[in-house]
Amino acid sequence: MFSKFESYERFMGRWSRLLAPAMVRFADVRDGDTVLDIGAGTGALSFAVRDTTSRTLVTGVDPSQDFMTYVAERSTDQRTRFEVGDSQNLRFEGASFDKTLSMLVVNFIPDRERALKEMSRVTKPGGLVAAAVWDYSGEMQMLRVFWDEATALDPGIASRDEARMPLCRKGELTALWKQQGLANVQEEPLTVELAFTSFDDYWSPFLLGQGPAGAYVSSLPAERQQALEQRLRARLLGAGADRTINLQARAWAVKGTV
Numbered sequence: 001m002f003s004k005f006e007s008y009e010r011f012m013g014r015w016s017r018l019l020a021p022a023m024v025r026f027a028d029v030r031d032g033d034t035v036l037d038i039g040a041g042t043g044a045l046s047f048a049v050r051d052t053t054s055r056t057l058v059t060g061v062d063p064s065q066d067f068m069t070y071v072a073e074r075s076t077d078q079r080t081r082f083e084v085g086d087s088q089n090l091r092f093e094g095a096s097f098d099k100t101l102s103m104l105v106v107n108f109i110p111d112r113e114r115a116l117k118e119m120s121r122v123t124k125p126g127g128l129v130a131a132a133v134w135d136y137s138g139e140m141q142m143l144r145v146f147w148d149e150a151t152a153l154d155p156g157i158a159s160r161d162e163a164r165m166p167l168c169r170k171g172e173l174t175a176l177w178k179q180q181g182l183a184n185v186q187e188e189p190l191t192v193e194l195a196f197t198s199f200d201d202y203w204s205p206f207l208l209g210q211g212p213a214g215a216y217v218s219s220l221p222a223e224r225q226q227a228l229e230q231r232l233r234a235r236l237l238g239a240g241a242d243r244t245i246n247l248q249a250r251a252w253a254v255k256g257t258v
Helices: 006-025 042-049 065-073 111-119 141-153 157-160 172-180 199-208 211-219 222-237
Strands: 032-039 059-061 080-084 097-103 121-134 183-196 245-256
Touching: 006 042, 006 065, 006 097, 006 121, 006 172, 006 183, 006 245, 032 042, 032 111, 032 157, 042 065, 042 080, 042 222, 059 065, 065 080, 097 111, 111 121, 111 172, 111 199, 111 211, 121 172, 141 157, 141 211, 141 222, 172 183, 172 245, 183 199, 199 211, 199 222, 199 245
Parallel strands: 032 059, 032 097, 059 080, 097 121
Antiparallel strands: 121 245, 183 245
């Protein structure tokens, strides 16, 4: 059995690690910045900032004590620290950070407007607030393929399709950033590609119960799981033999100045 951390890494963590360097470049993180990572999870973004700078200080916050303990134990650099925190009520004083970043999290925050106000509050005037969300309804191919086949098999679960996630479409993050008064707002697509070594490398992480897709698979009886697996295998491999499967994932990223 995998731990919940290992399960997350197999399902979404490897995508996060691919996206994180692109997010660091998009946010124009400079050596010596102070950076706040909102929803740090297993540390992909915090560690990408650490690994591409020599003097930047990174603070990662996440509401999960388990995740913060896990990632703190794997952090060997004093420039990174992690703590439990609520993005809707940050403990930091105003104007504490040069950059406040959030990767693949803001759409899950219950009160996103309040969280963005807090992110702006703790960022220095002239500093940057940036976030990214997967394009669930379009080019996050791993999940798009999954939900296309799941809803074709059972149209009644269309409401569970992650395409309905907030802030996942072009322009939605921009609208939120402008609504909250951030200046010089820019939005760009960030695209990465992952090579699955086999169909099982694609399918087996869905069996670990991670995220809405994993939770749906876990809820299915064995025969329904098998039917969905067969549809996905045919979609990704056709009638051919098992092979490497290359899938892209696009995230919409936004940044604005305080």
